[in-house]
Amino acid sequence: MGVNAPINRKLRMGLVGGGQGSFIGRVHSIAACLDNRAELVAGALSSNPQRAKQSAPDYDIADNRAYGSYEEMFDAESKLPDDTRIDFVSITTPNHTHFEIAKAAVEAGFNVICDKPMTFDLAQAEELQKAVEESDVVFAVSHNYTGYPLVRQAREMILSGELGEIQAVRAQYIQGWLRTKLEAEEQKQAAWRTDPSKSGAAGAFGDIATHAYNLGRYMTGLLPEQVSCHLKTFVEGRQLDDYGTAVIRYQNGGLGTVTASQISHGRENDVVIEIDGTKGALQWRQENPNEMIVRQNGEPHKIYTRDPNAPYTNASGAAASRLPAGHPEAFFEAFANVYTAAFDAMVQRAEGGSPARRDTVYPNVYDGVEGMYFIQQCVASSDQDAAWLPLQHDAARK
Incomplete structure (x- = not known):
């Protein structure tokens, strides 16, 4: 072929x-x-x-x-x-x-x-x-x-009902590289990310919280209803937020949190998501992406490893894997999985x-619109002392 x-x-x-x-x-x-x-x-x-x-x-x-x-x-x-x-x-x-x-x-x-x-x-x-x-x-x-094999494994598990009704989503994206004011040293990546004329209305929340929010939407399929957000700029003289937390109410009655930081000492690229359902819970961490923890009360904790040939690996997880178990797949491969899915459509x-x-x-473009709406509403909520604001948009997945 x-x-x-x-x-x-x-x-x-x-x-x-x-x-x-x-x-x-x-x-x-x-x-x-x-x-x-x-x-x-x-x-x-x-x-x-x-x-x-x-x-x-x-x-x-x-x-x-x-x-x-x-x-x-x-x-x-x-x-x-x-x-x-x-x-x-x-x-x-x-x-x-x-x-x-x-x-x-x-x-x-x-x-x-x-x-x-x-x-x-x-x-x-x-x-x-x-x-x-x-x-x-x-x-x-x-x-x-969204391209990591175990993220796609988790998505299929959740959407097929293995975890029951989803009631809580906790997503965080924690970094520390902007603990000092690198933009004042004309560091290229820091300069545009902290400049509202180039980055937009949000700093850390626009840059990385959008990833954490999208991950929860992608894995659970839950539709958001309202958001309450606190954004904070801790580094003196910085123009945009470098820390923030949002609370999300979903249409099914569930709750979610999104926390983003770029000023936490010693943190590199710590994306973590935990999802609680009525039948079980799971946790995935980007810095250890080839393992996922699944928990159920009264049973030993299960560690799913990225293994395309294992009987517990579903079709989505297997399709996103390139290597046999024990050979780590990570950042480039996840990016490539986004590309290869788009290539199929092309x-x-x-x-x-x-x-x-x-x-x-x-x-897709609708996810992109949702991400921009999330940023807009989080900034507006924070400006209103964490007021609850709508988070529904016509672009949301049906």
Whole structure:
């Protein structure tokens, strides 16, 4: 069977962002190509045209497809023959640029994989949703934690009722890298993430709490109803929050919490989610991603390991695994699982099909809108002394 059957070729990738000094651009390029289903052939790697072209050799992009801007790339690639032009665009730039790039890509007919949060604000997200709905493109948002095998294992267990009715969700994302004011030292990643003109209305909550919130939505399928949030800026002189906690009321009567910190000493990238149901509970931790704990009163605790061949591994967990048990899979592979699910839809589109838009394995444009609504309502709630505000949005999964 050929690569990406039935089209029997690799999908061609165009990268926006990812120039010299970028972290996430390199992650996207590796993840996209990990399963030999795509190749990076073009790029607009920086908002600075000179730096964009200088960065191209780092990705082995040919000179004639190293563009000085995303506008130039979309225009030039659209004029290339069908068997040459890019199939999809990966957007790995700061938040405030996502909307204009993504909308231009959609309108040019290119599939899109956009880093999170999807846009700068909710209005942009809703406009982008409309643009996607008016097109036939595949649009994915890189909430990469949804790609871990045991997260997908847990999702299938929960949605099939193994844990009973879900009553509580506790999600946290704890880091410590912004304990000092790195933005004052012109550290690139800190500078734009703490700048409201580039990051948006939220700092830590926009950057990482969106991951924790999305993880709970993805794994449980619970629809949110209301949110009460406290955001805090502990580092003196910082413009955006670096710590916060939100309480969520779900439509089924359950409760959830989302806590995010970027100022906790010694914490690296500690994403943890605990889910309580009437029949059992589970816990998963990103820093130890190949194990999941399942608990039931009166029984020994069970440790599920990532094992695609084990009888307890369901179809979703097995499909997300590449290696036998005991060979750790982690960050790049999870990112690649988001890509490969989107690739399946892209291939279907290339064959003239109509891929699903909602309830996809990969996070989609509706999830992106929900994430922006979550940020907006959390900031508004915090400004009103943690007032309870609506968290229902039409983009929510049906």
